[in-house]
Amino acid sequence: MSRPRPVERAERRPGAPIGIFDSGVGGLSVWRELVAQLPGESTVYVADRAHVPYGNRTSAEIRRFCEAIADFLVAEGCKAIVVACNTASAVALHGLRERFPGVPILGLEPAVKPAVSLTRSGVVGVMATPATFQGRLYRATVGRHAADVQVVEQVCIGLADLVERGELQGPDCEALLQGFVGPMLAAGADTIVLGCTHYPFVIEAIRRLVGPSLAVVDPAPAVARHLGQVPRHRFFTSAEPACFDRAAGRLLGLHTSSEGLLWRDSERQALVRVAQHSRPAAGAF
Ligand code: DGL
Numbered sequence: 166m167s168r169p170r171p172v173e174r175a176e177r178r179p180g181a182p183i184g185i186f187d188s189g190v191g192g193l194s195v196w197r198e199l200v201a202q203l204p205g206e207s208t209v210y211v212a213d214r215a216h217v218p219y220g221n222r223t224s225a226e227i228r229r230f231c232e233a234i235a236d237f238l239v240a241e242g243c244k245a246i247v248v249a250c251n252t253a254s255a256v257a258l259h260g261l262r263e264r265f266p267g268v269p270i271l272g273l274e275p276a277v278k279p280a281v282s283l284t285r286s287g288v289v290g291v292m293a294t295p296a297t298f299q300g301r302l303y304r305a306t307v308g309r310h311a312a313d314v315q316v317v318e319q320v321c322i323g324l325a326d327l328v329e330r331g332e333l334q335g336p337d338c339e340a341l342l343q344g345f346v347g348p349m350l351a352a353g354a355d356t357i358v359l360g361c362t363h364y365p366f367v368i369e370a371i372r373r374l375v376g377p378s379l380a381v382v383d384p385a386p387a388v389a390r391h392l393g394q395v396p397r398h399r400f401f402t403s404a405e406p407a408c409f410d411r412a413a414g415r416l417l418g419l420h421t422s423s424e425g426l427l428w429r430d431s432e433r434q435a436l437v438r439v440a441q442h443s444r445p446a447a448g449a450f
Contacts, residue, residue: 182207183392184238185247186231189217189329191363192249195273198389199247209241218325219252220294220361227296231257232264245269247392251293251360255300266438271392274302275360276384278310283380284356288315290349293360295320303360317352321345325363334370342367346374356380401426403436 183203185196189212196210211234213219219227231253238246246268248254248261254272262270275297280289289311297303298318307316323341332338349357357379359365365383372381400423402409409423425439 180207181242181244182209183245183247184209184211184235184241184243185249186211186213186234186238186253187250187362188212188219188252189214189325189363191325191328191361191366192247194362194365194383195247195249195385195388198385199392202386202389203392209238209243211238214329217329218294219250220296220325221322222296224256224296227253227256228260231261235261235265235270239265239268243268245271245392247388248272249362249388251275251297251362255297255302258302271388272302273362273384273388274306275358276382276387277303277306277316277358279384279387280356280358280380280382281310281314283382284314284354286353286355287313288317288349288353288355290317290319290346290352290354290357291360292319292321292324292345292349292357292364294325295322297360315352317349317354319345319349321361321364324367325361328363328366333367338367338370339374342370342374346371350375350379354379356382358382359384400424401438403428 183199183206185192185199185208192210192212196208199206200208213230213234216230231248235246246261248258248270251273254274258270258272275291275293277289277291298320324345327338327341346357355378357371357375359368359382362385365385368381368383375381400409400413400421402423403426406423406425410421413419413421426436427439429435429437
């Protein structure tokens, strides 16, 4: 994989835009929250409609598309990137952070954690694409947060296409949605997670089908809030970042998320950034 060129120049230029991308129009559900919560920010949005839907594609394909889009956004001078697509995040987030260690990259994962805190029946339904369910990110989230609840996974083939075509209501839309929500309701779900950024555009149709007593969770507002926490002050340390964060907390009462540096070569004394693999998908700058 060739190394990208413009990262160091582009990052965090004052007034630089935030890059945001999706396989299509789905990421606009995240974009509208972002601009509502951060009205001072400018954005560059990429909709890869030539390749939508991503959900049925191979990981290698999705990764290739995401890398090319991220290269484009960085070359456009973006100071941060939002992968406004659960599918792309599941497959490519880790690699993108390695490719651009100096650019904050925020991804999406199905909002299982908030759903677990909302459910009273102990059954949570998750609507997403096949690639999202197959990803390690999703498995890890379920393992971490949903050990004590039943998670009903509903693959929603065709739903992103429907949204791409702008068919947000009507008999075809309702028939498709009925087929998806039926099994979750039958299993006793009282909380449904929209695990694809296209689905919030049919949230009203879903609510009509499931009734007012079910909670339908759209993660976009939380993602935008996290993005607003991109710090203006950055801290680097050439030892363990968690130790620095604890020390800064003790000394200044500050919550820092310091980034690691390595002395690459004792003779040349070059400092290089350590890629931050362990950051969770959403909200972890
Ligand atoms: N919007 C994408 C997501 O959040 C999926 C749509 C697709 O399959 O391309 O997963």
